[in-house]
Amino acid sequence: MTEERDGFRQVMSRFATGVTIVTSVAREGGSVGLTANAVASVSLEPRLVLVCMDRGSASLGTVLETRRFGLSILGAEDESLARRFSDDDPNERFAGVGLRRVGSGMSVLAGALAWLDCRVWREFEAGDHIIVLGKVLECGVEGDGDPLIFFKGEYGTVAS
Ligand SMILES: Cc1cc2nc3c(=O)[nH]c(=O)nc-3n(C[C@H](O)[C@H](O)[C@H](O)COP(=O)(O)O)c2cc1C
Numbered sequence: 001m002t003e004e005r006d007g008f009r010q011v012m013s014r015f016a017t018g019v020t021i022v023t024s025v026a027r028e029g030g031s032v033g034l035t036a037n038a039v040a041s042v043s044l045e046p047r048l049v050l051v052c053m054d055r056g057s058a059s060l061g062t063v064l065e066t067r068r069f070g071l072s073i074l075g076a077e078d079e080s081l082a083r084r085f086s087d088d089d090p091n092e093r094f095a096g097v098g099l100r101r102v103g104s105g106m107s108v109l110a111g112a113l114a115w116l117d118c119r120v121w122r123e124f125e126a127g128d129h130i131i132v133l134g135k136v137l138e139c140g141v142e143g144d145g146d147p148l149i150f151f152k153g154e155y156g157t158v159a160s
Helices: 002-013 060-066 076-087
Strands: 020-025 031-036 039-043 048-054 068-073 099-102 106-109 114-126 129-141 149-151 154-156
Touching: 020 048, 020 060, 020 076, 020 106, 031 048, 031 076, 048 060, 048 068, 048 114, 060 068, 060 114, 060 129, 068 106, 068 129, 099 114, 106 114
Parallel strands: none
Antiparallel strands: 020 031, 020 068, 039 048, 048 129, 068 114, 099 106, 114 129, 149 154
């Protein structure tokens, strides 16, 4: 079983992805956020994106409860943010991080390449993850720099 898991992980690590930060704001006001690359564009009409969130994610409860989340698409310079939002204590992830209020009050990361403000449209159980489908309320492009890429377990960017 472990061999199967490792093999699957290795195979999927060859699927290069961009890197995002999923954010949400709890009803009591605190921000939650995590690094996520299991993200995809799903539909244009309506505009839908999906994020696969681990059932063990501390941020998942806030996303499902408030039915709201933001997605910030990271640039090549943002590796430290990706590490911070995956590795650091959830309570310390936002310390010193520039935020931008967008749309109907969602916080996204200032300086990201692009962002989306989403309402949870549907969620689906999928093994040890929950597929969260978000309806895009608003989105915007902030920069045209190179993207942060995750490939074979390492961060990089595109070679042009
Ligand atoms: C490059 C990268 C991509 C990740 N993608 C996801 C993802 O798509 N979904 C997810 O649930 N966790 C993903 N993680 C793991 C979470 O970022 C990590 O477990 C985080 O600590 C969860 O935070 P939370 O428990 O506060 O929600 C990823 C981690 C890295 C480094």
